[in-house]
Amino acid sequence: MDGILVSYRLPPLNGLRAFEAAGRHLSFKLAAQELSVTPGAVSQQIKHLEQILGVPLFQRMPRGLTLTGHGEAMLPTISDAFERMSAAADAVARTLPTKALRLGVSPNLTEDPHGLLAKLANTEQSPDYVQITSTDDVANLLSGALDAILRPGPGPYPGMHAELLNLHQAFSPHAQASLVVWPGLAKCREFLKTRSLLGSPG
Template sequence: MTYALPPLNALRAFEAAARHLSFKLAAHELHVTPAAVGQQVKALEARLGVQLFERLHKQLILTAAGQAYLPGVSEGFRHIAEATSQLKPEGVVLLQLGVHASFDLRRLDLAAFRSAHAEIGLRVLQPAGLHELVEGKVDLLIARSLGHHPGYRCDRITERTGLGDWLIAPEGTADCPEIVSFREWLRTVMDAKARASRRPRLVGGVGS
């Protein structure tokens, strides 16, 4: 059977904009520009031959067609996510970790994590960024960021203020056991390194 489906990116733009009732917030979630979201939605409306949103001044409202379309689209994404999650080897949960290019993986001691969590098959993609997380190529991401991404849980892993390293995961999967395990491991490792860096260093010999 051949399914008559609109482009996936257009559906994702519509679904995000419909949840937020905002092209701007949808753009933040999808890591594109509001104009790109608007263009995708407009293209979807043209393809379907119906108007999905009323575009008022500083306000976005779903039309009756949009309200009727949204539950099916959201449910379709949920079924795809569930079917994908079931494609895992028995007894092993696969966890795809993305890491930005300048991050030193030696800081994480991933061999120790794999040894302590044999039930989690950890794979690493480096370099990776928000695009890979949005596209589902990774499950969570260590990114150099300011840590403000609507629709995502962001946990700072460095003590510095402003731009720094954050662990980012979609809110819908941020509390999955494998992601929680990695988050706790990462927090333990980084806290230990922070304590070590604060220890006073002896200069010279004893009694000098």
């Protein structure tokens, strides 16, 4: 009804994400790989969630995990909620006005003056769908000053969508780099074009 404030009583979202991933995989290790965190971090987040809820969600067995009755009852609803949030974010990202993806590239990837990344960074030679700057400071990504960053090697990058790419040789002598972006932008056309421009999945 109009004029009524609604307050949602929610446990920490990181704990819910860890539970949902671990529940699907029945593995803290696989959940950690999906979320780009350590298995220990997943275990701690789930333990904290269990303390808040006051019930166990998993049984820790010698050969792996099993869901408790509470966990089995909770998992489908939590999975559906994350699917709906992801779909909503994707729908918004696809309707954004066409503009350049603001990509920060690690200086280590632009150090070769003859490499294509160095030529594109801070110049007008970039394709119209990406604006490349020579910086990989995550603070710029978190503040919204950048849409994505490109860094050598794998993550982890908690809370972000990260893809390990085999870079095209023309771009950099480094074999692989992580392309990191906010999850809501992971399917927008500017990001997808930029990913194809830089390399192939690692």
